[in-house]
Amino acid sequence: MTDVHKPGSSQLIADRLQADPRVQQAEELLKSALLDAQAEIQGVQPADPQLRTDYQNLLERLSEARGGAPYFPYLASGIGKGPWVELADGSIKLDFITGIGVHGLGHSHPRLLQAGLSAALCDTVMQGNLQQHRPSLLVAERLLQLANTHGAALEHCLLTTSGAMANENALKIAFHHRAPADRILALDDCFAGRTLATAQITDRPQYRIGLPTAITVDFIPPEDREHSQASQQRSLDALDKLLKRHPGKYAALWLELVAGEGGYYPGCTEYFRKLIHRVKQDNVLVIFDEVQTFGRLSEPYAFQHFGLDEHAELVTVGKITQLCATLYKPELKPNGPLLSQTFTAASSAIAASLATLDELESTNCFGEAGRNNELHAYFAHQLAALSKDYPGKISGPFGCGMMIALTPGDGSAEYAKNLVHALFDAGLMSFVAGSSPARVRFLPPPAVTEKQHVDLAIEIMRKVLPSMNP
Numbered sequence: 340m341t342d343v344h345k346p347g348s349s350q351l352i353a354d355r356l357q358a359d360p361r362v363q364q365a366e367e368l369l370k371s372a373l374l375d376a377q378a379e380i381q382g383v384q385p386a387d388p389q390l391r392t393d394y395q396n397l398l399e400r401l402s403e404a405r406g407g408a409p410y411f412p413y414l415a416s417g418i419g420k421g422p423w424v425e426l427a428d429g430s431i432k433l434d435f436i437t438g439i440g441v442h443g444l445g446h447s448h449p450r451l452l453q454a455g456l457s458a459a460l461c462d463t464v465m466q467g468n469l470q471q472h473r474p475s476l477l478v479a480e481r482l483l484q485l486a487n488t489h490g491a492a493l494e495h496c497l498l499t500t501s502g503a504m505a506n507e508n509a510l511k512i513a514f515h516h517r518a519p520a521d522r523i524l525a526l527d528d529c530f531a532g533r534t535l536a537t538a539q540i541t542d543r544p545q546y547r548i549g550l551p552t553a554i555t556v557d558f559i560p561p562e563d564r565e566h567s568q569a570s571q572q573r574s575l576d577a578l579d580k581l582l583k584r585h586p587g588k589y590a591a592l593w594l595e596l597v598a599g600e601g602g603y604y605p606g607c608t609e610y611f612r613k614l615i616h617r618v619k620q621d622n623v624l625v626i627f628d629e630v631q632t633f634g635r636l637s638e639p640y641a642f643q644h645f646g647l648d649e650h651a652e653l654v655t656v657g658k659i660t661q662l663c664a665t666l667y668k669p670e671l672k673p674n675g676p677l678l679s680q681t682f683t684a685a686s687s688a689i690a691a692s693l694a695t696l697d698e699l700e701s702t703n704c705f706g707e708a709g710r711n712n713e714l715h716a717y718f719a720h721q722l723a724a725l726s727k728d729y730p731g732k733i734s735g736p737f738g739c740g741m742m743i744a745l746t747p748g749d750g751s752a753e754y755a756k757n758l759v760h761a762l763f764d765a766g767l768m769s770f771v772a773g774s775s776p777a778r779v780r781f782l783p784p785p786a787v788t789e790k791q792h793v794d795l796a797i798e799i800m801r802k803v804l805p806s807m808n809p
């Protein structure tokens with residue numbers, strides 16, 4: 340079933356179950372049923388008029404149950420193929436947002452079916468810190484091994500259930516080792532999650548309405564998009580001023596190496612090195628938040644893409660990894676029971692994580708000439724042509740790797756939202772990012788997106804853009 344279990348001759352009952360020929364046969368049958376069903380998915384398809392009323396009812400019930408309407412009228416039917424997904428109204432969409440960067444293998448990938456089956460044969464649905472299974476160990480080791488390929492020396496990996504929680508754990512480690520420092524440094528427009536503490540680092544006042552200040556965060560302006568020396572100096576000066584104003588009070592500098600929710604701004608190695616060099620003079624830790632970037636650039640980790648391996652001491656991942664984790668160096672191991680929670684991840688999420696990490700590598704997503712860079716270049720080229728053809732309606736592209744964005748019209752939040760919804764109605768899923776300007780972003784599934792999918796996305800944009808008015 341999966342490479343985490345030994346063959347049928349094992350002394351363990353569990354391994355013999357996984358290798359039982361009936362299980363193999365069931366897997367083959369399910370896979371062939373899936374492939375037959377997937378053959379019906381051919382491309383964008385409008386909703387089935389007969390399902391419209393039922394779908395509307397489901398969406399209303401969903402809005403009621405969750406206490407607000409979902410961003411899109413999206414309710415999955417339960418099947419897809421690559422970047423294609425069928426919704427419960429019978430429509431088929433080209434999913435270039437993938438749950439904000441989660442479904443790296445797209446929809447209904449056979450490897451995920453296999454992973455889900457091996458997890459279904461596990462004794463428990465959930466894994467937790469008190470009782471873990473062998474794949475929990477394998478996934479932690481795998482994330483560490485990937486992190487250390489170019490010289491980083493991360494030794495510990497704590498699994499958890501959300502990006503925000505992975506970030507909370509990183510914050511706890513940082514404060515613990517730098518007590519009594521009680522402040523964090525971050526760049527403007529940063530996003531770190533929505534817990535009480537991470538909402539302070541997330542540079543969106545509207546996400547903190549009514550919330551008490553859990554930790555104090557000081558923001559510095561980032562370099563500009565051209566990486567100009569002047570902007571780097573302005574940023575460093577602001578950093579220097581804060582470090583001098585609050586000596587010994589900063590536990591960590593928070594860094595997203597490509598600003599994600601902030602609007603798809605990749606930083607540059609020179610700038611990051613300067614920032615890190617300056618904070619290290621004051622013994623401040625550096626946290627790389629890779630919850631959105633992992634798996635989408637030329638290397639699995641963004642700190643590898645930017646050549647910052649020697650500075651990786653506290654790193655968080657999530658989204659595409661199917662589970663979330665905090666990786667850290669041995670000297671940052673907490674002295675005391677600081678970190679734990681009931682759940683680490685679902686057995687199926689752990690199996691899916693191992694399968695996803697395998698597939699990202701085996702489909703050559705990484706490397707200078709890897710898929711992530713190649714597809715970026717292709718998509719970016721097409722978007723650049725599009726923005727020439729529709730001046731005033733869109734500009735760009737922005738971002739890097741499999742994190743791509745455009746600025747719609749006047750860059751207003753309203754126009755970006757209207758464009759995202761118009762694209763959704765026409766069959767292409769995207770999402771907003773940033774605020775001034777607001778952007779429309781794409782997070783295509785790296786392992787399964789082909790150039791032909793990009794062509795179709797562009798074709799849909801060409802149909803929608805003429806009717807858009809900023």
Ligand SMILES: Cc1ncc(COP(=O)(O)O)c(C=O)c1O
Pocket residue numbers: 439501502503504506530531532533595599600628629630631657658
């Ligand atoms: C950079 C970054 N950090 C943290 C988070 C929070 O992750 P989660 O929504 O899984 O809590 C996100 C989510 O978008 C993110 O992009």
